[in-house]
Amino acid sequence: MMNLSFKELIPADFSDASRVWIYQSSRLFTLSEALSIEDTLNQFAANWKSHQYPVKGFATLFFGQCIVLMADETMSEVSGCSTDSSVRLIKEIEATYKVSLFDRTNLAFIVKEKIQLIPMSQINYALENNFISSETLFLDHNVTDKQSLINRWMIPVQDSWLAKRFLNKNV
Numbered sequence: 001m002m003n004l005s006f007k008e009l010i011p012a013d014f015s016d017a018s019r020v021w022i023y024q025s026s027r028l029f030t031l032s033e034a035l036s037i038e039d040t041l042n043q044f045a046a047n048w049k050s051h052q053y054p055v056k057g058f059a060t061l062f063f064g065q066c067i068v069l070m071a072d073e074t075m076s077e078v079s080g081c082s083t084d085s086s087v088r089l090i091k092e093i094e095a096t097y098k099v100s101l102f103d104r105t106n107l108a109f110i111v112k113e114k115i116q117l118i119p120m121s122q123i124n125y126a127l128e129n130n131f132i133s134s135e136t137l138f139l140d141h142n143v144t145d146k147q148s149l150i151n152r153w154m155i156p157v158q159d160s161w162l163a164k165r166f167l168n169k170n171v
Contacts, residue, residue, distance in 0.1 A: 004110065004137070004154065006062050006063075006153075006154075007150050009060065009062075010058075010070075010146065010149065010150060011058050011070070011072075014056065014058065014070060014072040014146055015072050015073070015074050015146065016145065016146050016147040017073070017074075017145050017146065017147070018058075018070050018071060018072040018073065018145060018146040019070065019071045019073060019078060019144065019145060020068065020069070020070050020143055020144055020145055020146060020148070020149045021068070021069045021070075021086065022066055022067070022068050022069075022141040022143065022149075022153070023066070023067040023069075023090050023101040023102070023141075024065060024066050024067075024101065024103075024106070024108055024117075024139070024141055025065045025066070025067070025097075025099045025100070025101055026099045026100040026101075026103060026106065026117070027065070027099055028064045028065050028114075028115070029061070029064050029065065029097065029099075031064075033097055034061055034064050037061050037067070037093060037097070038060065038061055040089070040093065041059035041060055041061060041067065041069075041089075042059065042060075044057070044059055044085075044086070044089050045057040045058055045059040045069075048071070048082060048085070048086070049082060049085075050076050050077060050078050050079045050081065050082035051076075051079055051081070051082075053075075053076040054075075054076065055071050055076060055078060055082055056071065056072040056073075056074070056075050056076075057069070057070065057071050057072075058070040058071075058072075063115055065108075065115050066108070066115075066139065066141075067090065067093070067101065068149070069086055070146060070149075072146075090102070104141070105119055105120050105121070106118065106119055106120075107119075107120055107123065107138065107139075107162075108138070108139035108141070109132050109136050109137065109138055109139070109157075110136065110137040110139070110154070111131065111132060111136065115139070116131075118131075118132070123162065123166050124166060127166060127167070132157060133157070134156065134157050134158035134163070134167055135156050135157070135158065136156065136157050137154050137155065137156060137157075138154070138155060138156065138157045138160045138162060139153060139154055140152060140153055140154075140155060140160050140161070141153075142161070
């Protein structure tokens with residue numbers, strides 16, 4: 001059974017307004033890949049800088065497929081250069097593991113105890129054929145802060161932006 005708990009892994013000492021970036025892999029990482037990626041992410045977060053000042057950062061891999069970066073800007077703001085360094089990190093992971101981490105057209109759902117990616121163009125088909133429903137959990141990678149990550153990242157389709165766009169046509 002898939003463990004969907006993640007909230008207790010989010011650092012409690014980070015501001016609710018901490019900035020969040022989520023990168024979804026085009027596939028599940030193997031255990032050895034995931035362990036290596038976790039090491040890379042931890043090292044990045046520990047050394048993340050903005051204009052020579054340390055960024056209070058957090059980085060982890062959730063569910064073997066979703067990289068979450070978080071920066072608490074109460075001490076130092078994340079600059080363009082520090083954001084660029086995080087994008088470089090994600091591109092390096094993409095190249096090393098031959099995955100796509102920037103494709104926002106594949107949406108993530110929890111179906112039969114695992115993350116299933118469905119291209120946005122196939123959402124109507126998935127709803128019409130009961131592959132997903134209004135109650136299916138959706139991972140909304142558009143969250144931008146810690147509070148949204150905790151409260152709105154994993155929500156039923158009916159509570160997401162997808163409801164306005166797709167549910168009225170199919171329910």
